[in-house]
Amino acid sequence: MSFATKRLGELPDATAPDGSEVWVLCSTSQGSLAHFTLPPHxxxxxxxxxxxxxxxxxxxxxxxxxxxxxxxxxxxDVEPGVAITIPVGTHFQFRSLSHEPLTAVGTTMPPWPGESEVVTIDGIWDPTV
Known part of the structure; x- marks a missing residue:
């Protein structure tokens, strides 16, 4: 058994398929944790x-x-203190409505398997990222 410890870095580790910036945090065999940021507006x-x-x-x-x-x-509406679920197969899209980035911490279960996990769909807003 091993333990993992990671601090949030200054620069993102990747860009998510949805266009948000991603900082990959810790993971186990059952799930992974990441920090997501969508720019203002x-x-x-x-x-x-x-x-x-x-x-x-x-x-x-x-x-x-x-x-x-x-x-x-x-x-x-999402803001600090709000939690949401995204069940398997759910179509989803999000947008920032403020002058600061929209930031969330997310757990993925099981851990994120890679780019092939995503299906791009038509949303309700025109994407800007």
């Missing part, structure tokens, strides 16, 4: 995941998250 690309589900907790900025699963669709 930016709109992500719309996505769906093939096999993973996620839980996001917003820590700065304000914006909106659109989710669609089967016949259930909603847009929710």
């Amino acid at each position: 930016a709109v992500s690309k719309a996505m769906a995941h093939r096999t993973v589900e996620e839980v996001w907790y917003f820590v700065s900025g304000c914006g909106q998250m659109w989710r669609l699963s089967h016949d259930h669709e909603e847009i929710v």
Whole structure:
């Protein structure tokens, strides 16, 4: 058994398929943790995941998250202190509505398998990233 410890770096590790900046944090065999940032007034690309589900907790900025699963669709306001779920197969898109970045910490279960995980879909807003 080993332990992992990681501090948030100054520069992102990658750009997510949705266009947000990603800082990869720790992972285990059951899940992974990352820090996501969407620039001020930016709109992500719309996505769906093939096999993973996620839980996001917003820590700065304000914006909106659109989710669609089967016949259930909603847009929710997100800001620090709000947590949301993204079940497997859910179509989702998010946007920043503030002068500061929209930032969230997200857990992916099982751990992020790679770029082939993503299905690009049509969202409700025009992406800007």
